[in-house]
Amino acid sequence: MTIKLHCFGESGHSYKAALALELSGLDWEPVKIDFFGGEGRTAQFREGLNVMGEAPVMIDGAVKLTQSGVIQDYISEKSGKFGGCDAAERREILRWILWDNHKLSSMAGVTRFLMNFLPEDKQPKEVIAFNQGRLAGTYAVLDAHLAGRDWIVGDGITNADLTCCGYLYYPEPFGFDRREFPNIDAWLTRLSDTPGWKAPYDLMPGSPADRA
Amino acid sequence: MTIKLHCFGESGHSYKAALALELSGLDWEPVKIDFFGGEGRTAQFREGLNVMGEAPVMIDGAVKLTQSGVIQDYISEKSGKFGGCDAAERREILRWILWDNHKLSSMAGVTRFLMNFLPEDKQPKEVIAFNQGRLAGTYAVLDAHLAGRDWIVGDGITNADLTCCGYLYYPEPFGFDRREFPNIDAWLTRLSDTPGWKAPYDLMPGSPADRA
Structure with a gap:
């Protein structure tokens, strides 16, 4: 059965799940959420897919999951990849997923939205x-952690990497310049050089070009 | 061995871990972080306790953990409590922990800080x-989810409850009025009526009174 990921290209939270699915080798396909048309606010979406009104939503047969970190946890269980090799690594991965949700992707996502998807005169400066x-x-915390490391946790790609990169490959400006953070810059290159990696707008349907 | 939780009373993120420890029945004690004296920014703290510069930090013998959600996961494994009864409940709990980190405690914590712990003329309106x-x-999402439920996940207190309540018992105003959300209000009462429950400033050292 093909896993369906309800998502849209502009959503870095969706990207975390889509990239994990793509690199895991599991069979999956994206289903576009018309977020900019207001689909996330409809009763049909909130009652049928996600009370939180958020993307992504993953459907695998009878299993419906939301929150990218939960979907990544499921992908790891199903594929055996990206979840760490023992309890200590699993907790260290969860630590960075929580930090990302609290401090990185949450803030980056909102700031990018305000700067790029609101009219200039509506942007709260x-x-x-x-x-x-x-x-x-x-960014400084992540850059310091990555000093001398190839990956955020352990010796290979884990969900910690696949969550923290969520908004860092997007072309729209939101104040992040990877050249200012050499360890982040090298890590992003390492990840995008990985076979199978794709950029957000190549992996999911929907992009700002649709509304141009 | 007594578990040590490095924390401070004003921190709702610390409260989530402290409340889980207290209600779990595990042997623990708080160690005050002088956050308002700048301890979280020192090299000693960042290098020795947490590169993220955040509270809480839990030490249990050789195990050092940060991020309240990770500490809760550890408490559940050690005590057998609050972690859900199967994989589906475990993922549903993680879903609400991530949502709380992204949308609720993160925003509530910052907003309360800005409104109460900065001088009036420095508050960014x-x-x-x-x-x-x-x-x-x-708040509306949580209130809608709690309609017809006693607890956020399943039939009893889980880490989902112990994370989402993180900032909701504090006396300092930040725009949250529980009377506007009847399902949240009833749930908070249900939780605070639980034997062993304590309010943040009764559970951890440090409060605004110290600086008055």
């Missing part, structure tokens, strides 16, 4: 500046 | 209003 200030500290 | 707008939608 003080909020954007505040978020960018917090994100600067966040 | 536009950021506070923006965060409160996002939080209104977040």
Whole structure:
């Protein structure tokens, strides 16, 4: 049975799940959510797919899961990949997934949305500046952790890498310049050089070009 | 061996771990982090305890863990409590932990900090209003989920409850009024009526009173 991932290209949270599916070798296909048409706010979406109103949603037969970190956990169980090799690695991976949800992808996603998907005169400048200030500290934490390491946890790609990169390959500006963080820069290159890697708009349907 | 939780009373993220420890029945004690004195920013803290510069940090013999959700996972493994009864419940609990980190405690924590622990003339009003707008939608999601339920997942207290309540018992105002959300209100009462429950400033050292 083909796993279906309800997602859209602009969503870095969806990208985390889509990239994990793609690199896992599991059979999957994306189903586009018309997020910019308001689909996430409809009663049909909230009641049928996700009360949280968020992407992604994964359907695998009778199993329906939301939250990219939960979907990654399921992919790891099913494929045997990216979940770490023991309890200590599993917890270290979860640590970075939680940190990413709290400090990195959450802030980066909102800031990118405000700067690129709202009209210029609706952009809350003080909020954007505040978020960018917090994100600067966040990037520095990841960059410091990656000093002397190839991957965030252990000796290979894990869900820690596949969550933290969620918004870092997008072309739209939100204040992140990977050249300022050499360890992050090298890690992103390492990941994108991995066979099977694809950029967000090559992996999922929907992109800003659709609305141009 | 007594588990040590490095924490401080004002930290709702610490409270999630402290409350899980207290209700689990495990032997534990808090160790105060002088967060407002800048301890989280010191090299000693970052290198010795947590590169992320955050509370809480749990030490149990040779095991050092950070991120409240990871500590809760460890407490569940050690005590057999709050972790759900099967894989589906475990994933549903993780779903709410991730959502809380992304949308609820993260936003509530920052907004409460800005409104209560910064001088009036340093408070970024536009950021506070923006965060409160996002939080209104977040509370509504939790309130809708709790309709007809006693607990967030399954038939008893789990880590889903112990994470989402992180900032919701604090007395300092940040725009949350539990009376506006009857299902959240009833759930918070249900949890605080549980034998062994304690409020944040009764469970951990440090409170705004220390700096008054």
